[in-house]
Amino acid sequence: MEDFNEKNVAMTIKMTKLNVNAKPFVPTYAGKPILENNIENAPDDWESMDQDKNIIRSVLKEDNGAGGGGVNLINHFEEDMADIKINSNVASVNNDNHSDGDYIESHVNLAADELNDFKKPLKSNLHDEIYKENVNIVFIGHVDAGKSTIGGQLMNLTGAIDKRTLEKYEREAKEKSRENWYLSWALDTNQEERDKGKTVEVGRAYFETPTKKFVILDAPGHKCYVPNMISGTTQADIAVLVISARKGEFETGFEKGGQTQEHAMLAKTIGVRHLIVLINKMDDPTVKWDHERYKECKEKLLPFLKKVGFNPKTDLHFMPVSGLQGTFLKYLPDKSCPALAWYSGPSFLDYLETFPPFQRMFDGPLRIPIIDRYRDMGTLVLGKIESGTVYKGQTIYLMPNKNLVEVLQMWSDEVEIKKAVNGENIKLKLKGVEEEDVCPGFVLCDILHPCRTGKLFDVQIVILELKSIICPGFSAILHVHTLIEEVTVKILICLIDKKTGQKGAIRPRFVKQDQAAIIRLESIGTICLETFKDFPRMGRITLRDEGKTIAIGKILKILE
Known part of the structure; x- marks a missing residue:
């Protein structure tokens, strides 16, 4: 009898380990399954769960003679394990012992179950916070218009970069007689970009507001790097065209030979519907928040943007800003600012908050065009989810080579996640492919509906x-x-x-x-x-x- 009680105690301890929020175990064999079907509370150590399951199975089988109730409890346990283990490691599938058809079919069925689970209200993967919509913003425009400076200032104003790091950038910039460049160094991270003061690769940063999570894509403005600008704009939901109001700079960027027109046209061609035009450097001594200069820039830009295909009523919004001072980016200036006499609109961040949720293809077939790849303890790829949903542990196709790969880990803003949806920029660690076998332009996609x-x-x-x-x-x-x-x-x-x-x-x-x-x-x-x-x-x-x-x-x- 004492041996039987010890086994019951051991079984109770093992079962309560599966869910930290579980109530104390009461051995009612006719009761409902013990585990809650909640993927958020599932542990990551599936091997230890399998060991616990085997121990409990052996204890219950030994006790099976007492009324047979142990068999029902085993069945409940198996059902709960099947529900909770949605994202378990699928590496145990052996291609030598299974045909490709069986292998693919098993993971297609798994994806269908995951899709049903996704239709529940979205919550963060690692926290119990309500899911924030992910919005990608690309800053485009002629070289030296102030794109990187505005991006760095937004990170500063929203707390995305700490004060100590910013002070370090300011000291280093002052040592090189580039005092006004320190904000741009938050996005221009390599030494070549900092020495020349020109963005070469697409900079990437993140910041959050109460309702949305934003990804900053800082596109290069020089004509030699237009292919990089196109690569960055393909990831964007909103384009921000930065214009310099400084005397001579606006004319150089907008007239033939400048990149203002080409960037705006490419953004529309790639499919970016909304364009915010920030007329920057309004605090410059040659401008001094002059309303006439603002209207001059706006009147020259508007006919061209309408010709490209932007609707002035629904797709365009103009506002004056100072990237270096942060004026009109997060807060409205005090009454001493001359612009308040003629501009009564919202700040840049306030305007972004007014955007309605973007239409996302959550239920569509998975499509992740790969932007870049590298090796770091495995093969890692970067991309934006253009359609569908991807899960940790999911097996998908890498096209056009039709490689079956497994998603081992995922990150969003350097935070590990278990699920990502349409519109998010993510980093994935893949199993089943080497880094040299992946190129930008490859696409990760559904097994059931592969990319053409x-x-x-x-x-x-x-x-x-x-x-x-x-x-x-x-x-x-x-x-x-x-x-x-x-x-x-x-x-x-x-x-x-x-x-x-x-x-x-x-x-x-x-x-x-x-x-x-x-x-x-x-x-x-x-x-x-x-x-x-x-x-x-x-x-x-x-x-x-x-x-x-x-x-x-x-x-x-x-x-x-």
């Missing part, structure tokens, strides 16, 4: 700026989602009337500037593609040649 691949496809384009003509055999650089690939024109299918949209009946011999056409392109290798109809953000293309954007368009059909 091909090397021959039809596109509809508009020729923007081209001194020569486009004919079969013409080569250019294709930008689509995060992919950069050389393509060749195979066939000119037809011209399109830009006013009526009608297709011409005669196949053209060439296409020139300001014409619209449907053409067939061929890439050197197989690439990941989606049609504009199925995935608009992954179906928009840009063609560049000799450092200039020559055409924009969309993918109509993927042939092979």
